[in-house]
Amino acid sequence: MSGVFSPSRAKIKERTLRTDKWWLQPAITFGVLFSFVIYATLRAFENKYYFVEPLISPFYSPCLSTSCEPGTALAIFGQPFNNKYFGIGISPALFILIFPLGFRMTCYYYRKAYYRAFWLSPPACAVAEPHKKYTGETRAPLILQNSHRWFFYAGLVFNVILTWDTILAFRNADKEWGHLSVGTLVFLFSTTMLWLYSLSCHTCRHTLGGRLKHFSKHPVRYKAWTFVSALNHKHQNFAWISLFGVASADIYVRAVASGAITNFYFF
Amino acid sequence: MARMLKLRIWRGDSTDGALQDVQVEVNEGEVVLDVIHRVQATQMGDLAVRWNCKAGKCGSCSMEINGKPRLACMTQVAAYGEEETITVTPLRAFPVIKDLVTDVSFNYKKAMEIPAYAHPDELAPGEARMEQIDVERSQEFRKCIECFLCQDTCHVIRDHEENKKSFAGPRFFIRIAELDMHPLDTLRNRKKTAQEEHGLGMCNITKCCTEVCPEHIRITDNAIIPMKERVVDIKYDPARWLGSKIRKRDGIV
Numbered sequence: 273m274s275g276v277f278s279p280s281r282a283k284i285k286e287r288t289l290r291t292d293k294w295w296l297q298p299a300i301t302f303g304v305l306f307s308f309v310i311y312a313t314l315r316a317f318e319n320k321y322y323f324v325e326p327l328i329s330p331f332y333s334p335c336l337s338t339s340c341e342p343g344t345a346l347a348i349f350g351q352p353f354n355n356k357y358f359g360i361g362i363s364p365a366l367f368i369l370i371f372p373l374g375f376r377m378t379c380y381y382y383r384k385a386y387y388r389a390f391w392l393s394p395p396a397c398a399v400a401e402p403h404k405k406y407t408g409e410t411r412a413p414l415i416l417q418n419s420h421r422w423f424f425y426a427g428l429v430f431n432v433i434l435t436w437d438t439i440l441a442f443r444n445a446d447k448e449w450g451h452l453s454v455g456t457l458v459f460l461f462s463t464t465m466l467w468l469y470s471l472s473c474h475t476c477r478h479t480l481g482g483r484l485k486h487f488s489k490h491p492v493r494y495k496a497w498t499f500v501s502a503l504n505h506k507h508q509n510f511a512w513i514s515l516f517g518v519a520s521a522d523i524y525v526r527a528v529a530s531g532a533i534t535n536f537y538f539f
Numbered sequence: 540m541a542r543m544l545k546l547r548i549w550r551g552d553s554t555d556g557a558l559q560d561v562q563v564e565v566n567e568g569e570v571v572l573d574v575i576h577r578v579q580a581t582q583m584g585d586l587a588v589r590w591n592c593k594a595g596k597c598g599s600c601s602m603e604i605n606g607k608p609r610l611a612c613m614t615q616v617a618a619y620g621e622e623e624t625i626t627v628t629p630l631r632a633f634p635v636i637k638d639l640v641t642d643v644s645f646n647y648k649k650a651m652e653i654p655a656y657a658h659p660d661e662l663a664p665g666e667a668r669m670e671q672i673d674v675e676r677s678q679e680f681r682k683c684i685e686c687f688l689c690q691d692t693c694h695v696i697r698d699h700e701e702n703k704k705s706f707a708g709p710r711f712f713i714r715i716a717e718l719d720m721h722p723l724d725t726l727r728n729r730k731k732t733a734q735e736e737h738g739l740g741m742c743n744i745t746k747c748c749t750e751v752c753p754e755h756i757r758i759t760d761n762a763i764i765p766m767k768e769r770v771v772d773i774k775y776d777p778a779r780w781l782g783s784k785i786r787k788r789d790g791i792v
Contacts (some may be wrong), residue, residue, distance in 0.1 A: 274700050280553050283556045284556075289606035384743075384746050387743045401693075405699070406695060407700065409740030409741070421776065449601050474764045482765050485722055488672055
């Protein structure tokens, strides 16, 4: 007997005496995150309907494989990967998704969300968890959560690429500039939310100024830290909204690329 | 206007105990501590409850109300439905002494394990000067009233008694952060000992400590996560480690 049932503690047989709907939040988190993982996995392996001029799905950008559709590769990266390895066809998305996935998996907010919702450690505050042992993030594999900053740096590179994709979305299907479509707005929303999610990140806050001992000696970094600290209050919101933003951008591109809808141009 | 409130109070000691139902009068504006005192005065003369200031500043009346760690003096009865039964128990992370009183000495032992502020040798008393922007982060942590609600709700020790020997808990992570961020503190190994001796790595940042803090200290965002990032600087970031060796400084100035 351990935890709240330890011999020295008050003898109460219930795991929790909370009377509110403490299970609702982890249940919703589980449902939404699980749905996203299933959707993202299916899309990553689908290997089609990810490009329609001028829109490329964020799940497939940058497209680095020789199997990428014409017009999707970025000159700066080229196409360093083959479409097959060991005789197995590999979707271009699989070469890049580890970076945004790693950024979210090691994110301090998402850690809270999935430790509660998936691992029930704990399912909610003051609700006893079902595990007999607990070592936290002190040993493998969870010690790898300390790699968050590397995924943050990679995430910034991806944000720049997706920003470029958004700029390209101001063209029409004939690659002429100065057009605005529903796809442009979807991309603008998705990319803006991704930047806010990244900039509000705890690692960003630490890198810009949090690690300092004397703010007074670094006034510019102090201002940057203050700005990011304000964003950091909303990091949880940006985490969710940016997730929906990326998913909606992919869903929209898929719908247009598959012919289900037409990308409506305002001008 | 007075009404009758249904209350369940845990009564017992370390050997045995149970929830007991009582009905007690409650008046408009009263807090849970008021009705506990009325029960003590009218029905359970030997009911043990720890309290002091009745103003949310001494941290004495920590208990669990409907399963949530709270200060009884800051919990309005009106926050609950009129037909609702309010259940009051002692803190469930610490050994119970009697009724609503627990033995929180674990926290005082942990407090003694944290090295105190180390003043610069070259500064005589009275010579220290600090700018406000350099101390404001630490000042947030000085609001702590040591109610130990954060310690109570932290599942690392609440659900795993065996972790108590190697885990200081959120209250002491804010103490370590306060000192590590202090502009004049000269002790250089706080990050290392936070990770290796005080169990910072065991925290999986589920933010329950922040949720229950009656002083609204952002324990996780402003103390624990910044300390985790500082630990990454010295233990898990080869680029920063190399930089610190080349530039002969610990990277935090």
